[in-house]
Amino acid sequence: MQHLGNIPYASTFAVFATGRAYDQIRNSICYPNLNVKICGTHAGVTVGEDGATHQMLEDISLMRTLPNMKVLCTSDDTETRWVVREISKINGPVYLRLCRFASPIIYDVNQKFEIGKGVQIGDGQDATVIATGIVVSEAIKAMETLKKEGINIRVVDMHTIKPIDRELIVKCAKETKKIITIEDHSIIGGLGSAVCEVLSEEYPTKVTRMGIKDTFGKSGKAEELLEYFKLLENDIIEEVKK
Amino acid sequence: MKEANIEELKKRANDVRIGIINAVYGAKSGHPGGSLSCADILTVLYFKEMNIDPNKGKDDARDRFVLSKGHAAPALYSTLANRGYFDVESLNNLRHLESNLQGHPDMNKIPGVDMSTGSLGQGLSVANGMALSSKLESKGIRVYCLLGDGEIEEGEVWEAAMTSSHYKLDNLCVIVDNNNLQIDGEVSKVMSPYPIDEKFKSFGFYTINIDGHNIEEIVKAFEKAKTVKGKPTAIIAKTIKGKGVSFMENQVRLARKSTKRRRIQEGNYRA
Numbered sequence: 001m002q003h004l005g006n007i008p009y010a011s012t013f014a015v016f017a018t019g020r021a022y023d024q025i026r027n028s029i030c031y032p033n034l035n036v037k038i039c040g041t042h043a044g045v046t047v048g049e050d051g052a053t054h055q056m057l058e059d060i061s062l063m064r065t066l067p068n069m070k071v072l073c074t075s076d077d078t079e080t081r082w083v084v085r086e087i088s089k090i091n092g093p094v095y096l097r098l099c100r101f102a103s104p105i106i107y108d109v110n111q112k113f114e115i116g117k118g119v120q121i122g123d124g125q126d127a128t129v130i131a132t133g134i135v136v137s138e139a140i141k142a143m144e145t146l147k148k149e150g151i152n153i154r155v156v157d158m159h160t161i162k163p164i165d166r167e168l169i170v171k172c173a174k175e176t177k178k179i180i181t182i183e184d185h186s187i188i189g190g191l192g193s194a195v196c197e198v199l200s201e202e203y204p205t206k207v208t209r210m211g212i213k214d215t216f217g218k219s220g221k222a223e224e225l226l227e228y229f230k231l232l233e234n235d236i237i238e239e240v241k242k
Numbered sequence: 243m244k245e246a247n248i249e250e251l252k253k254r255a256n257d258v259r260i261g262i263i264n265a266v267y268g269a270k271s272g273h274p275g276g277s278l279s280c281a282d283i284l285t286v287l288y289f290k291e292m293n294i295d296p297n298k299g300k301d302d303a304r305d306r307f308v309l310s311k312g313h314a315a316p317a318l319y320s321t322l323a324n325r326g327y328f329d330v331e332s333l334n335n336l337r338h339l340e341s342n343l344q345g346h347p348d349m350n351k352i353p354g355v356d357m358s359t360g361s362l363g364q365g366l367s368v369a370n371g372m373a374l375s376s377k378l379e380s381k382g383i384r385v386y387c388l389l390g391d392g393e394i395e396e397g398e399v400w401e402a403a404m405t406s407s408h409y410k411l412d413n414l415c416v417i418v419d420n421n422n423l424q425i426d427g428e429v430s431k432v433m434s435p436y437p438i439d440e441k442f443k444s445f446g447f448y449t450i451n452i453d454g455h456n457i458e459e460i461v462k463a464f465e466k467a468k469t470v471k472g473k474p475t476a477i478i479a480k481t482i483k484g485k486g487v488s489f490m491e492n493q494v495r496l497a498r499k500s501t502k503r504r505r506i507q508e509g510n511y512r513a
Contacts, residue, residue, distance in 0.1 A: 015361065049271040049337040051345035053312065053360030220339030228339060 007035055007088055013047075014040030014056035014097060018063055029093050030066040037087050038063075039096045043073075044184030045212065045229055046101035046134055046222040055217035060132075061189025063095040064162045071162040072115070073097035073183075073191075075136035078107040079159055086115060099134045099184065101222040106137055106157070118165040120172075124152030127178035127240045130169070132158045132191045135182045135231050142236035153240055161191055169198045173205040180239050182210040184231060208239055246289045251457045254324065255285040259486045261320030261333050269316075269337035272345065275483040275490055277317035279421040279454070280388060283479055284321040286460045287386055296326040299353050305383055306356045306372045310365020311390035311419060312346040318355065319343055327354035363396025365389065366416065370405050373414040373474075384468070388417045392424025395433040400445065406474040407446025414474040415467045416447070419454065421483040423494050442476035454479025 001008045010017065017040040018025065029036045040059050047055045063071045070090060074080040080098065087094045113119065118130070122143055131139040139155040146153055154176065156168060173179055179199070181192040192209030199205045212229055226232050246254065258281045266274040288294065292305040309318045316336060323330045335341035342351040346360025357368050369387035376383035389399065406414055418438055426432050435441070439449045448470045452459040460479070467475035484490030 020361070049269060049345045051337070051360070052348070053346045053358070218339070219337040219341070219343075219345040224339045 003034075007037065009037045009039060011039040011041060013054060014043035014059045015054055017041075018059040018095065019056065022062060025063075025069075025093070026066055030068045033068045033092055035091050035093070037094045037096065039084075039098060041098045042100040043097045044099050044134065045217040045225040046099050046184055047217075048101070048222040048225065049219050051219035052216040057184075057186045057212045057217060058189065059095070059097060060161055060183070060185050060191065061193070064189065064194065066093075068092055069162065070094045070115070070160070071097070072160050073133045074159050075131070075133055075157050076103055076106040078105060078109055078111055079113060079157075082113050083159065086113070090115070097133060101134060103134050104137045106140065113159065116160045116163050116165060118168045119157040119159065120154060120168065121157065122152070122154040124154045125176050126151050127153040127180060128156060128172040128176045129153060129180045129182060129236060129240070130156040130158050130172070130191065130195055131182045132161060132185075134184050135226075138226075138231065138233045139182060139236055141233040142240065145233065146237060146240060151240065158191060158195075161194055164194050164198060166198045166202065169195055170203045173199055173203045178208070178240065179205055180208045180210060180236070182231065182236060184226075185211055187211040187213055208242075210235065210239060248457050248461070251285055251289055251461070254289050255282045255457065256486075257324050258285050258317065258320045261323055261330060262316045263487065265316040265320060265333040265336040265343070268334035269345075271337060272316055273313040274316065274487070275423070275493060276311060276390060276419070276421065277314045277320075278485045278487060278490065279481040279483045280311075280314050280317050280419045281321075281486065282455050282457060283388065283417055283419065283460055283481075284317050286457060286464065288321045288325045290461060291464045292386065293384070294325075294354075296322075296354065299327065303381065303383065306369070306385045308357045308365040308369045308372070308385070308387045309347055309355075309359050310369075310387055311362065311393050312359030312365075313362075314388070314390075314419075315343075315345065315347050315360075318347055319352070322352070322354040325354070328352070362390070362393045363398040366399055366402035366406070369414060369416075370402055370409070370411060373406070373411040374409050376413055377409070377411065382413075384413050384415065385411075386415050386417065388419060390424070391418055391420045391422065391429050391435055391438065392432065394418065394435045394438065395429070400441075403442065403445040403447065410472050411474045412471050415464065416442070416474065416476040418442075418476065418478045419481055420478055421481045423483045423492070425494075427494055439476070439478045442478070447474050447476040450475065450477045452477060452479050454481035455485055
């Protein structure tokens, strides 16, 4: 379709969109640099009861390594509405990661976003929590709770994982005492790894990566799984206080 | 266990259906329709056809079964539980965080499951490997693989089908659960796999068409498959999604809908 001028948006479960079709994405989309948008839905453990086979925890990692590919992962309805249209303006392959679980609305409809620029929320100096996708709202809740205890952190919604906002990551590492990353994805190869790559090259900083720790998911309710894999507000608070 | 007769098998199939309903009701999610459509086939396999023994779970000489349509896990779990691999009561915990009964079959967590499945299209490839290995080692093991009719839209199935006949895997028996419905609608409208029997035939299979809810026909088809030499067999079983539960039969949306609480509580089903 792209050959004849349409922009294909292909969508299915993230596990199939990026896993099953990896070779085709690599050799028939990224290598020829075709203008194809891939929307992987039902990403992460929050798929819930379907269990490990359907819980994609490696898609950011797989897509991020491919030349020409851009990788985005949105955190709420407003941001997703923006990004679906915005990526049509990019001439080249894009992977958009979405989840199944209903997430709270974070942004006002007038919020401005830019591809490749993380959204900094708050300006606390005690820690930066860099989050992507469904767990951004948990990081914001943690920020608000900690504020009442006199601990001031900031949250970065890193909706673009590639190209990542190097400038913002380095700025936060310089301005805050701690860097924590969190994602509903493996800590290997995802947001956490991407942040570590930037900091190790530009401003060596200790980074704590929260996410799925080199294991497959399992069946359960989405809320229970977020708790089981330690991806909730309380887990972030605990990590900030360590 | 004494070989079950037709009447006993029918009763067993009913028990398997009750287990499916309880499991999906307990999970409040999952795939009752595609589980009920293959309940009779699984019952015949585990209560008559296959050389298996729940007391010798990992016995190397046992026949193997691959549930390629892994989302019918409730049917496999209920069959295994009723066959004595584990407690029938545990079916109620399907898909719960603390349960070993995952949404899709996990061979490392669930007694009696020969292969972890769930990502559609891959089971026949694995069954080929099992059947080929048995032939290479002259082990005399038969391998059964249940495919969904929506699932055979996956290209890998046909690469695997070519492989089955290339290696003359006459110890392999494929069953297609042809309930005619997949998650997005009728298979013929989504991406028609028809004619299924002709396709398998042209890929080198011996094919048998049966009514997948007629226990006698299922038994006879498996008997026939064992006599076929030099090629694999594909049994195309015409089935009804949700078979055995009046308000579930032939419902597309049941593909992912859990059982309706009120009707189940009222016992308003005829399993």
